[in-house]
Structures are given as structure tokens and as C-alpha cells.
Amino acid sequence: MSQAIKKNSEQYLYQQVIAMILEMKASGTLRPGDKLPSLRKLSKQLSLSIPTVKLAYTELERQNVIVARPKSGYFMRSTHNPLLLPKKGKLGQSPTKVNKQSLIEQVYEALHRSGNITLGIANPSTAHPCDKALARHMRQVLSKAGARAISYGPTTGFAPLKRQLALRYFNYGLQLNPEEVLVTNGAQEALSIALQCVAKAGDVIAVESPAFFGILELIESLGMMALEIPLCPEEGIGINDLTTAIKKHPIKACLFSSSISNPIGSFMSDESRKEMVSFLESKHIPLIEDDVYGDLYFTENRGTPAQCYAKKGLVLTCSSFSKTAAPGYRVGWLVAGKFDEKARLLKRALSCSTSLINQWTLAEYIAGSEYDRHMQKLREILKCNKGRMLASIHKHFPKNTRISNPMGGGVLWVELPKNIDSEQLFYQAVENNISIAPGSIFSASKKFKNFIRLSFGMPWTKEIDDALEVLGAMVNQEKLS
Ligand SMILES: Cc1ncc(COP(=O)(O)O)c(C=O)c1O
Structure with a gap:
């Protein structure tokens, strides 16, 4: 065992490894960008087990001291600045009517303009596309099922896919009958059905603040009201804020992310969710839980869906394959608990069924180990991209910029200096062929004017670094003017 590691110390061995690396950083021995010894090498040098060193590295990653790069190893982070997290907001004073559509329309438009660097869309599966595997499965389905594969599917979904999904919930100890899974057109339709199951026009829905703008649009289109509950950038919704809100306002239902939120990337612990x-x-x-990012975790384990803790059937789980495999397939699902019957009726009335060939292809794809391997790789790449984007923002943006430290997903939530109007920045960026998502679309009540959401869910290229440099220059210029 090395001199630095004391077996009889009160401190755990992995904590001693952490302390050693932090000391070497403080003394300047380890500098930004330096490569750390591999797990195997350091464990050998220190006469420790590989899992002990891995635990230390994982914790140092969580603390943003080091960064893991797939196939390259572990590196010291390329910045000395401590990460400033965005500040937590205040509880909404009153429920708000939502009116966001025109700006959201322009954000979507900018995404589809050819040649734009699309930092404004959360499309993380493009970081590691699985189109070839899906194409192979689709060809097999077509040759096996012929015209049946392109006919109408059952209204509640393709039975083998529902069984596969039920099986996956069994991993978290949830015993689900496949009939309880309703296949939908993406998570967006699942959310729409869920909202209509539990509330009507004029009712108050508690949402996260900031919230995914698609949810705010849904609430707007259904004539419901949004009450914004501030998210803690690290732990998500706080039970104290929720209690206060429920005492003050007639909340009909809550619509929150299960574990990883969009855009802030907070991670609610299983204990808090329970x-x-x-x-x-x-x-x-x-509780309507939006679990689209649940499988894109950077933590040791995935967060357990809230559905697993429901005792009275009051949790409605919404998710999809849009963030993990194929957003264009539009395959999502809803587990509606005691609202199951109403959910089926609504699904039939709204869209009759979901593309059968897409469901069939996905059912075949997720049945083997291929999908799980894909997910493991996708998570690794996203985690690595997160580090690259954080480093680039640190380099090019003003020093007082605050950035989220997402525990999963594919986006960063960036708080710019107070005087920056992110809507203006959005228009300026579009002129430079860069799409971003301005902060105000993530609030029903004009919050987050000086925030932007940037996506790191794509294959990393030099053009992305260049786009961040251009954006940083715009913010710096605006800050001074
Ligand atoms: C948090 C969140 N929920 C739901 C959706 C909608 O997902 P889908 O594309 O499956 O409809 C998105 C898509 O961006 C999202 O970010």
C-alpha cells in the first residue's frame, strides 16, 4: 500500500484517494487537462481494489474535478473555476395562464433551418444514433409480417412491445400487467392524455420551474393553469415548497419529471420521490410523472420511477423512446394507474393507434441485449459531451455565468448575466446559424429572461466549439453595451 493511503485510518479508502487527488490538484502537481492513471494502474500502485478507485473517480467526476472520456480515460477538468449553479427561483405567487406559442414556433423553425448548429433542441439519441440497427430490425419485420406490419395496430398498443415494457418495469420491482401499458404517439400524447384524465379547463396544474416548454404548451392548449414550483438545481422539487403550494392553491394535479428534469438536469433521489x-x-x-430522461442517467444507478411507489393508483407514468432511440418513430407509453379506463378511451378518440411497424421494430430491438448496450454507450458519450460543453462555456462566456450540472439527459441550463435578454440573443444567434432555446419559453410567468438552454446531445464537432465561442462573444459584447 502507498504511503498516502492508510489502511487503519478512520477515513474510507476511496475518500483517501479523493483527498490525495485534491491535494495534488491544490499543490499544482495535477493541472487541468492532465491524464490520470487508469483504474487498473492506480489500484495496483496504491494496492487497492479497482472498485475502490472507481468509487473515488466517480465521486470526483460528480464534484466536477475530473472528467471521463470514452476510450481515453480520466482527465483533470480543464478549468479552475468552481461550477456556479443557477440560483433556485421563488415559488409562483399565483397560477398563471400560459401563452408561449409564438416564440416556441420560432424556436422550432430555427431547428429545422438547414445549416444551423442545433444547440436548441433536446435530441440526445443523435449523439449515438441507432438507425442502422433499427433499419435492420424493420426490414426483418417487413419480410416476416408483410402488409400486416403497415396496417392499423391495436388501439392500446402492440402486445409484444407492451410485454417488453412491463418486463423492464419489473427491474424496479414493479409488477405490471402488459395490459396496463398504453402505447402512445410519443410522451407528448401520453402527457396530454394523462392531463385530460385528471383535470379539466381552468384547473391548476403544479409544474416544475423551469419546465419543458412542450408541457406548458399542452397546459395552454387544454385551458388549464400552471403553478410553478421552483426546482433546486441539484435535487429537483423540494417537499417543503410543494407543501406550501398545496396549502395556498387548489392544485388539481402535479406534473413533474421522475428523476432527471429538462432543462435543469436535477436528479431527485429515490427517497425524496417516495x-x-x-x-x-x-x-x-x-402525480403525472414525465420519465423521458430516466434512462439517460450519469449517476451510478437509474432513478426508480414514481409509479413503483404508488399505493393508490394516483401516479400516471409517461415516457417514450424519443430521447433514447428514435424521436421520429413517435412511440411512447402511459401507465395510467386508476385512470386506465379513461386513458384508453382518450387514446382511441385522439389518435386511434400508434404506428404498428415502429412499435414492432422497437419491440424486436429492445428484446435482445442490443438496446441495453446502445444505452450504455449513449450515456457514456453524453456524459463526455457534457464535460466538453461545460469546459467550452467556462472558456468563452463571462465569468459570472452559472451553469447547471446535469445528472443526466442532454442539455445544460445556463444563467447569463442579468442584463442579457435571451430572446434577443436567440434572434442574434439564428442570424449566425446557431439555434438556442431562450429561457423564457421554460416558464409560464416570464421568468428566466437571462437564461438559455443548450443541447450537448449530438456528435461532438469543432463546429460546436466554434458556435459556443461565437455565442460567448455575443454575450460578452451584450454585457458590456
Ligand atoms: C421533458 C420532456 N417531456 C416530454 C417530451 C416529449 O417527448 P416525445 O418526443 O416522446 O413526445 C420531451 C421532448 O422534448 C421532453 O423533453
């Missing part, structure tokens, strides 16, 4: 479900069920308030 407590929240039990609290909401005790108040008879349904």
Missing part, C-alpha cells in the same frame, strides 16, 4: 408520492397520495392529488 416521500413525494406518499405525500401527494395522502392529499389525493394525482
Whole structure:
């Protein structure tokens, strides 16, 4: 064992490894960009087990001291600046009517303009596309099923896909009958059906602040009201804020991310989620959980879906393959708990069924180990891209820029200096062929004017670094003017 590591110390061995690396950083021995010894090498040098060194490296990654790069190893982060997280907002004073459509339309338009660097869209599966595998499975399905594969599918979904999904929930200890899974056109349709199951026009829905703008648009289109509950950038919704909000306002339902939120990337612990479900069920308030990012975790384990903690059937789980495999397939699902019957009726009335060939292809794809391997790789690449984008923003943006430290997903939430109007920045960026998502579309009540959301969910190229440099220059110029 090395001199630096003391077996009889009160400190755990992995903590001693962390302390050693932090000391070497403080003394300047380890500098930004330096490569660290591999897990195997350091474990040998220190006479420790590989899992002990891995634990230390994982914690140092979480603390943003080091960064893992696939196939290259571990490196010291390329910045000395401590990461400034965006500040937590205040609880909404009153429920708000949503009116966001025109700006959102322009954000979508900018995404589809050819030649644009699309930092404004959360499309993380493009970082590691699985189109070839899906094409292969689709060809097999077509040759096996012929015209049946392109006919109408059952209204509640393709049975083998529903079985595969139910099987996956069994990994978290949830015993689900495949019939309880309703296949939808993406998570967006699942969310729409879920909202219509539990509320009507004029009702108040508690949402995260900041919230995914598609949810705000849905609430707007259904004539419901949004009450914004501030997210803690690291741990998500706080039970105290939720309790206060429920005391003050007639909240009909909550619509929150399960574990990883968009755009802030907070990660709610299983313990907190369990407590929240039990609290909401005790108040008879349904929880719609949006779990589209659940599988894109950078933490040791995936967060457990809230559905697993439901005792009274009041949790409605919405998810899809849009962030993990194929957004264009439009295949999502809803587990509606006690609202199951109403959900089926709504699905039939709204869209009859979901593309059968796409469901069939996905059912075949996820049945083997191919999809799980794809997900492992996708998570690795996204985690690495996150480090690259953080480093680039640190380099090019003003020093007082605050950036989220997402625990999963594919986006960063960036708080710019107060005087920056991110809508203006959006228009300026578009002129330079860069699309970004301005902060105000993530709030029902004009919050986040000086925030932007940037996506790192794409194959990393020099053009992305260049685009971040251009954006940083715009912000710096604006800050001074
Ligand atoms: C948080 C969140 N929920 C739901 C959706 C909608 O997902 P889908 O494309 O499956 O409809 C998105 C898509 O961006 C999202 O980011």
C-alpha cells in the first residue's frame, strides 16, 4: 500500500484517494487537462481494489474535478473555476395562464433551418444514433409480417412491445400487467392524455420551474393553469415548497419529471420521490410523472420511477423512446394507474393507434441485449459531451455565468448575466446559424429572461466549439453595451 493511503485510518479508502487527488490538484502537481492513471494502474500502485478507485473517480467526476472520456480515460477538468449553479427561483405567487406559442414556433423553425448548429433542441439519441440497427430490425419485420406490419395496430398498443415494457418495469420491482401499458404517439400524447384524465379547463396544474416548454404548451392548449414550483438545481422539487403550494392553491394535479428534469438536469433521489408520492397520495392529488430522461442517467444507478411507489393508483407514468432511440418513430407509453379506463378511451378518440411497424421494430430491438448496450454507450458519450460543453462555456462566456450540472439527459441550463435578454440573443444567434432555446419559453410567468438552454446531445464537432465561442462573444459584447 502507498504511503498516502492508510489502511487503519478512520477515513474510507476511496475518500483517501479523493483527498490525495485534491491535494495534488491544490499543490499544482495535477493541472487541468492532465491524464490520470487508469483504474487498473492506480489500484495496483496504491494496492487497492479497482472498485475502490472507481468509487473515488466517480465521486470526483460528480464534484466536477475530473472528467471521463470514452476510450481515453480520466482527465483533470480543464478549468479552475468552481461550477456556479443557477440560483433556485421563488415559488409562483399565483397560477398563471400560459401563452408561449409564438416564440416556441420560432424556436422550432430555427431547428429545422438547414445549416444551423442545433444547440436548441433536446435530441440526445443523435449523439449515438441507432438507425442502422433499427433499419435492420424493420426490414426483418417487413419480410416476416408483410402488409400486416403497415396496417392499423391495436388501439392500446402492440402486445409484444407492451410485454417488453412491463418486463423492464419489473427491474424496479414493479409488477405490471402488459395490459396496463398504453402505447402512445410519443410522451407528448401520453402527457396530454394523462392531463385530460385528471383535470379539466381552468384547473391548476403544479409544474416544475423551469419546465419543458412542450408541457406548458399542452397546459395552454387544454385551458388549464400552471403553478410553478421552483426546482433546486441539484435535487429537483423540494417537499417543503410543494407543501406550501398545496396549502395556498387548489392544485388539481402535479406534473413533474421522475428523476432527471429538462432543462435543469436535477436528479431527485429515490427517497425524496417516495416521500413525494406518499405525500401527494395522502392529499389525493394525482402525480403525472414525465420519465423521458430516466434512462439517460450519469449517476451510478437509474432513478426508480414514481409509479413503483404508488399505493393508490394516483401516479400516471409517461415516457417514450424519443430521447433514447428514435424521436421520429413517435412511440411512447402511459401507465395510467386508476385512470386506465379513461386513458384508453382518450387514446382511441385522439389518435386511434400508434404506428404498428415502429412499435414492432422497437419491440424486436429492445428484446435482445442490443438496446441495453446502445444505452450504455449513449450515456457514456453524453456524459463526455457534457464535460466538453461545460469546459467550452467556462472558456468563452463571462465569468459570472452559472451553469447547471446535469445528472443526466442532454442539455445544460445556463444563467447569463442579468442584463442579457435571451430572446434577443436567440434572434442574434439564428442570424449566425446557431439555434438556442431562450429561457423564457421554460416558464409560464416570464421568468428566466437571462437564461438559455443548450443541447450537448449530438456528435461532438469543432463546429460546436466554434458556435459556443461565437455565442460567448455575443454575450460578452451584450454585457458590456
Ligand atoms: C421533458 C420532456 N417531456 C416530454 C417530451 C416529449 O417527448 P416525445 O418526443 O416522446 O413526445 C420531451 C421532448 O422534448 C421532453 O423533453
